Amino acid sequence: MKFITIALTTLFMLAKWCSAGNEVIVYTSEDQIFAEPILQEFEKKTGIKVRAIYDTEETKSTGLVNRLIAEKDNPQADVFWSNDPVRPVLLQIKGLTTPYVSSVAADIPSIYKDVDGHWTGFSARARIILYNTNLVNMDERPLSIFDLVKPKWRGQVAIANPLFGTTSIHMAALFIALGDEKAKKFLNDLKANGVKIVSSNSEVKRLVARGEVKMGITDTDDAHMAVKEGVPAKEVFPDQSTIGTFIIPDMVSLIKNSRNQENGKKLIDYLVSSTVERSLAWAPCAHMPLRYGIKTPPDVLTLDAVKGMNINYPDVAAKLEKITEFLKQWAGY
Amino acid sequence: MQKKLTLGFIFALFVCVTFLPIVWMFGNSIYGDGGFSFVYYKDIFLTQKYIKVISNSLILASITALLSSFVGIPAGFFLAKTNLPFKGFFKMCFFIPLIIPSYTTGIAWANLLGKTGFLNNILSQYMLFSPESVSNFIYSIYGASFVLSINLFPVIMLITEYALKNLNPRLEESGLVTGSVFRVLRQITLPLITPAIISSMMIVFVLSLSEFGIPSLLQVNVLTTQIFTQFSAFYNEKAATAIALPLIAITFVVMTLEQVYLQGKSFEILGRRGSNSTIKYDVKWLSVVGVIFCTLVLIGCVIIPLSTLIFSAQTISAYHDAILLAKRGITNSVLFGSIGATFLTFMGFFLGYLSEKIQSRLRNSTALFIWLFFAVPATVLGIGLIKLCNRPEGIFQFIYGSLWIVIIGYVARFSPLSSRIMANYLKQIPHSMEEAGTVIGASWYRILGNILLPLQSHGLIATWLISFMFCIGEMGTTILVYPPGHETLPITLFTVMANSPANIVSALSIIIVVMTLLPVGVFLAISKYLIKSQIAQ
Numbered sequence: 001m002k003f004i005t006i007a008l009t010t011l012f013m014l015a016k017w018c019s020a021g022n023e024v025i026v027y028t029s030e031d032q033i034f035a036e037p038i039l040q041e042f043e044k045k046t047g048i049k050v051r052a053i054y055d056t057e058e059t060k061s062t063g064l065v066n067r068l069i070a071e072k073d074n075p076q077a078d079v080f081w082s083n084d085p086v087r088p089v090l091l092q093i094k095g096l097t098t099p100y101v102s103s104v105a106a107d108i109p110s111i112y113k114d115v116d117g118h119w120t121g122f123s124a125r126a127r128i129i130l131y132n133t134n135l136v137n138m139d140e141r142p143l144s145i146f147d148l149v150k151p152k153w154r155g156q157v158a159i160a161n162p163l164f165g166t167t168s169i170h171m172a173a174l175f176i177a178l179g180d181e182k183a184k185k186f187l188n189d190l191k192a193n194g195v196k197i198v199s200s201n202s203e204v205k206r207l208v209a210r211g212e213v214k215m216g217i218t219d220t221d222d223a224h225m226a227v228k229e230g231v232p233a234k235e236v237f238p239d240q241s242t243i244g245t246f247i248i249p250d251m252v253s254l255i256k257n258s259r260n261q262e263n264g265k266k267l268i269d270y271l272v273s274s275t276v277e278r279s280l281a282w283a284p285c286a287h288m289p290l291r292y293g294i295k296t297p298p299d300v301l302t303l304d305a306v307k308g309m310n311i312n313y314p315d316v317a318a319k320l321e322k323i324t325e326f327l328k329q330w331a332g333y
Numbered sequence: 334m335q336k337k338l339t340l341g342f343i344f345a346l347f348v349c350v351t352f353l354p355i356v357w358m359f360g361n362s363i364y365g366d367g368g369f370s371f372v373y374y375k376d377i378f379l380t381q382k383y384i385k386v387i388s389n390s391l392i393l394a395s396i397t398a399l400l401s402s403f404v405g406i407p408a409g410f411f412l413a414k415t416n417l418p419f420k421g422f423f424k425m426c427f428f429i430p431l432i433i434p435s436y437t438t439g440i441a442w443a444n445l446l447g448k449t450g451f452l453n454n455i456l457s458q459y460m461l462f463s464p465e466s467v468s469n470f471i472y473s474i475y476g477a478s479f480v481l482s483i484n485l486f487p488v489i490m491l492i493t494e495y496a497l498k499n500l501n502p503r504l505e506e507s508g509l510v511t512g513s514v515f516r517v518l519r520q521i522t523l524p525l526i527t528p529a530i531i532s533s534m535m536i537v538f539v540l541s542l543s544e545f546g547i548p549s550l551l552q553v554n555v556l557t558t559q560i561f562t563q564f565s566a567f568y569n570e571k572a573a574t575a576i577a578l579p580l581i582a583i584t585f586v587v588m589t590l591e592q593v594y595l596q597g598k599s600f601e602i603l604g605r606r607g608s609n610s611t612i613k614y615d616v617k618w619l620s621v622v623g624v625i626f627c628t629l630v631l632i633g634c635v636i637i638p639l640s641t642l643i644f645s646a647q648t649i650s651a652y653h654d655a656i657l658l659a660k661r662g663i664t665n666s667v668l669f670g671s672i673g674a675t676f677l678t679f680m681g682f683f684l685g686y687l688s689e690k691i692q693s694r695l696r697n698s699t700a701l702f703i704w705l706f707f708a709v710p711a712t713v714l715g716i717g718l719i720k721l722c723n724r725p726e727g728i729f730q731f732i733y734g735s736l737w738i739v740i741i742g743y744v745a746r747f748s749p750l751s752s753r754i755m756a757n758y759l760k761q762i763p764h765s766m767e768e769a770g771t772v773i774g775a776s777w778y779r780i781l782g783n784i785l786l787p788l789q790s791h792g793l794i795a796t797w798l799i800s801f802m803f804c805i806g807e808m809g810t811t812i813l814v815y816p817p818g819h820e821t822l823p824i825t826l827f828t829v830m831a832n833s834p835a836n837i838v839s840a841l842s843i844i845i846v847v848m849t850l851l852p853v854g855v856f857l858a859i860s861k862y863l864i865k866s867q868i869a870q
Contacts, residue, residue, distance in 0.1 A: 032831070076734075228834075229834055
């Protein structure tokens with residue numbers, strides 16, 4: 001009896017009760033090192049305790065979207081802060097989000113917001129070509145992703161697995177911009193040219209940095225971090241004179257039937273504010289603000305200086321569902 | 334009565350924690366829209382693609398089990414049976430590969446053997462390999478097996494070492510009087526620890542089957558990467574669960590083969606004296622061979638991956654930043670890992686007893702049942718646990734919102750492992766020992782406390798150590814269920830890995846190694862002291 005009492009007391013002492021006090025629970029796929037300071041700042045300003053769950057890179061664990069889907073009947077998260085514009089659309093389709101139109105986001109261009117308020121975009125990255133400056137001269141650098149199928153770059157290009165993360169979304173956007181036939185031809189030509197399919201965008205960065213390939217397609221945050229680490233690499237915003245570069249805004253959604261809806265709304269208001277856009281522009285991830293007129297560091301382009309692909313994000317989500325089987329075969333899975 | 338109640342309770346606990354979440358997932362995969370459908374299962378056994386994927390998984394697991402045993406069995410032997418100098422140092426160092434997250438080891442070897450890697454340069458300059466062929470090797474099924482066997486050989490080493498320590502010294506003593514060391518080794522020692530060796534190889538085989546990190550990094554198409562694709566690219570948990578079925582089928586076949594091989598053979602060798610002393614082969618040349626072997630293993634499996642991490646961490650400030658990031662993860666990991674390992678050892682003992690010592694025809698089926706789902710990937714189990722435990726009712730909310738969901742995850746994943754290790758040691762205790770206690774009228778708890786547990790002190794230590802290291806390294810299930818604020822070290826490492834400077838990530842990996850080795854060292858010291866005082870009594 002004594003043993004049972006001690007055991008039970010220990011169990012309860014070790015456990016921390018989940019109190020639904022003045023708090024908000026956020027699941028975020030934005031990289032922890034960039035998201036954490038923003039959330040801490042929100043805590044300081046509002047006094048609302050933020051309890052965050054961060055994600056790994058898409059290819060390193062099954063990820064938060066699966067957790068959100070599995071928790072649907074008893075949601076734990078109040079807010080989902082996504083670092084891509086398609087997963088929130090997917091959650092909307094699966095009925096996991098609830099509308100919230102933030103008045104703070106009124107000056108964000110409408111293409112980055114859902115009309116009903118299921119998701120709101122802010123601070124963006126872009127899909128770029130990262131090349132090793134020790135191996136590729138400035139004047140021979142590719143200016144278009146279509147240059148990557150040229151014989152001179154045979155076996156010298158890396159791309160992350162197109163089934164996951166921003167690469168999958170980029171592919172879907174290409175299928176919309178080019179049409180299915182042209183997009184398939186491009187991907188098949190790329191494969192015939194010996195493209196190296198690796199596990200993630202950070203692997204692309206690693207291989208370019210080590211000179212194992214001369215260039216790769218990745219995201220602006222990876223490129224900025226590579227340069228910051230002293231890697232001999234530079235980025236190219238591809239296709240500026242043709243289809244444009246694919247822009248990837250962060251997005252935030254309010255989760256349906258969660259416990260702290262009001263605090264969730266306050267967090268959304270904060271995340272989509274110009275303060276956060278400015279912070280993320282000056283952070284090492286170098287996100288591009290979606291609002292015009294926010295001052296950025298010299299090496300961070302603003303969206304008025306970049307020609308973005310003319311894409312509707314819900315269409316990208318729909319397209320991705322249709323082409324995933326093709327991408328699976330293309331990647332050899 | 335005591336025996337039946339205790340074993341029944343533990344078995345029921347096992348069914349609830351490990352069996353139900355997975356059965357739930359499989360049930361869900363065949364039920365939908367008001368009816369049953371096997372649509373996701375048809376493809377698996379009928380298409381060429383899946384046959385290739387299944388054979389890839391089998392090749393990966395077989396090569397890994399073989400390579401790990403080539404290193405693990407001799408290492409365990411030298412640690413247990415020779416007067417190896419620096420034994421404690423070697424032993425602690427050999428735990429390191431199991432502790433370093435496999436993904437990190439993979440990156441280290443990919444850097445070394447990649448086209449511009451240091452070892453690639455040496456191999457292509459001084460041997461006949463081209464840089465491409467070396468690079469292609471690491472990004473292949475053989476490269477993945479190589480890296481995985483470096484990670485998993487300590488499991489075989491540890492199980493072999495403690496099985497050798499359990500041997501009754503009288504058997505070897507009498508052999509040594511008349512025969513050479515080689516003969517005793519071949520005809521007495523090795524045959525007696527055969528179940529331990531086979532069991533440890535099987536554990537490594539199944540662990541390799543369920544491994545995702547290394548095949549994903551090195552782009553090897555196996556069942557686990559297919560399951561991951563279904564989860565993360567298609568968000569189709571039904572298809573993902575269906576693909577886990579071949580893993581269960583393979584585990585079933587391997588387990589049955591093991592049972593058939595060991596059937597009718599007796600390994601009851603542990604006497605009272607056997608638990609207290611171990612015969613050492615006091616032969617000088619054997620110690621010299623041991624030092625050479627262990628040094629080579631140390632260089633290949635520990636120093637090379639560890640030094641790339643240390644070299645990459647570069648500055649002291651990287652460690653400072655990493656500690657700041659990992660503060661909460663360190664406390665959580667050590668606490669959750671210790672609680673998890675203790676529960677696992679406790680459950681492992683009784684489940685091992687159920688699958689090895691009960692006098693029933695059901696014994697073999699029980700062992701098979703306990704082990705069956707071990708190869709099911711952590712993600713399937715994690716989603717199953719969410720579906721079972723994430724409910725608004727008070728007790729579920731309490732469990733799901735606290736550290737207990739993480740502990741349940743550990744127990745669900747690794748209780749087959751701990752029970753298998755314990756069963757293998759319990760095999761060595763003759764039934765007569767327990768019967769003697771029963772004859773004099775001792776209760777079952779008394780028999781446990783005075784006979785079985787003291788005789789199995791080595792087995793309990795090995796089980797706790799392996800369980801602790803697996804708990805600390807667990808990520809697949811934990812990342813799906815941990816409540817905010819309860820992140821463990823591997824989760825901190827993998828969430829921070831995205832875009833953090835490489836030196837901080839490397840420093841964090843080293844912190845994981847140190848923070849795992851410290852409790853392991855303390856535990857080993859305490860257990861050694863306890864065994865010594867037991868002998869003195």
